[in-house]
Amino acid sequence: MTMILTKEEEAMASGKHGPGIAKCMSILKKFGEALGAEKMVKLSSAHTMPKEPPELLKEMTEGVNQTGTFTTLHALMSAFDPHLWRKMGISEGFASKELPLHEQRLAIYRRLGFYETYTCLPMLVGNLPRRGDFISWIGSCAQLFVNSLLGARTNRDGGVVNLAAAMTGRAPYRGLFLDENRYGQVLVELDGLDPYQLTYTDLGAIGYYVGGKAQDRNVVINGLPKELDMSQLLGLMAPLPASGSVCLCHMVGLTPEASSLEEAFGHRKATEVIKVGKEAISETKALHALHQHEKIDMVVLGCPHCTIQELKKIASFLDGKKIGDGRRLWIGSPYQLYYLAQTMGYSQMIENAGGVISSSCMATIPDSPIPDDVKIIATNSFKASHYISRLTKGRVKVVVQEMDECIHSILS
């Protein structure tokens, strides 16, 4: 079946706006048709990943002077921060390969007006969609959060469709853009757990466990207290697309498309009920547990990126203290929040202790540049533990502990 394009979209496809736009439109049209989309829709925003092969980026932006919609940039990938890599202990060899690629991409981003937010949580720093907005956002956490917590609509586009969408300001009308694909499929219930006693890592363990069971289906969690704050909600949801590939998680009474159980399921029955109890949490935690006599070399926090409240908390644990010789502390947070944290005095406390705050991806996706001398990393993120252990091909062991336990383990 062929997609019906508007006059403007036809003009883009015909080359009237240059070869880059024509290539982008061709990809979007063929992609849309493969998935049964009848038309394209205009996007309110895009969020792209700064990891394109520079030649591909050049091809798809040839003749383009401005992004086709408001576009923000995702976290710097592979934890590679062009300003802080040395402080982070990343090798000269890794940097010498990454820096030229970064420079080539940056020239194009600046020419086209990409917003240099460099975060996996663009909603914290200026890209705030409304409910119902059609968007194309990259990054599994960003996709999940914006779909679930804000009721905006993004599909799980890959890097090329996402870039094409950002250039043209269009995406095929398919998948999660449609009401009928947004209803819950799997119901999650807490079984024998006091929801008011769940710690941050308990919540992450629940998310990781549910993700593995739900795979790519839409999740509805029932029974969570309204008192859960944004940080806790992010901690619960972030692992869902790591162990699985969930991109929509309704939480009854907490998220906009789930004021009731019936609304969340579109008045349909759940296809499966997943009960989460104490065993699910303890078994999940056992996957990333510290054993006796094991020592922690490095701590990674901020996966997903830290909010300003989390930076405050980290600073309070480090104030007046120092991390041990040879130990490392990486903290992911957007540059913009670093500056706010500096105004509040938090950045100084963290840096004086020996920590580094970087606008890069703490899960180190895809090329993990963890320094060679690191054997064991502690983090409070099940997403980070999942990726870092795999991406270092098992060289680095990653344990999950509460934020204060992580920090305490590397203090001198």
Add this chain to the structure above:
Amino acid sequence: MKGRVINGGNASGEALVLDVPFSFIGDFDPETGNITILNHPLFGKSLANKILVCPTGKGGTIAPFIAYQAKKKGNAPAAILCKKVEPILCESALAIDIPILDSLSEDPVEHIKTGQFISIENDEVSVGE
């Protein structure tokens, strides 16, 4: 056999038949063009310029970028034939502009053997020796 054209064109080459869903990220090394699925009989086999036959694709946002890197090095497959396309696999093929077909008149994973010569002309797929 005939199939649904997602990205058209002509291509020919030796078939490499995979029995599991494929992704350019995780299952493939763009530097060598080899399959990297652990504990799989086809581990280490080259996909370069082959006709990839598989049931479907699977995720990995960056997969299409990896496919592009492989293409630049001459290590990408020449075409993809799958039972049913999945978004990331589709996108990967479009990123490097190689033919990709699904919904073939016969299940390609069942009917094609690794090593057979395949010729693709838009929606027509010929299976030779």
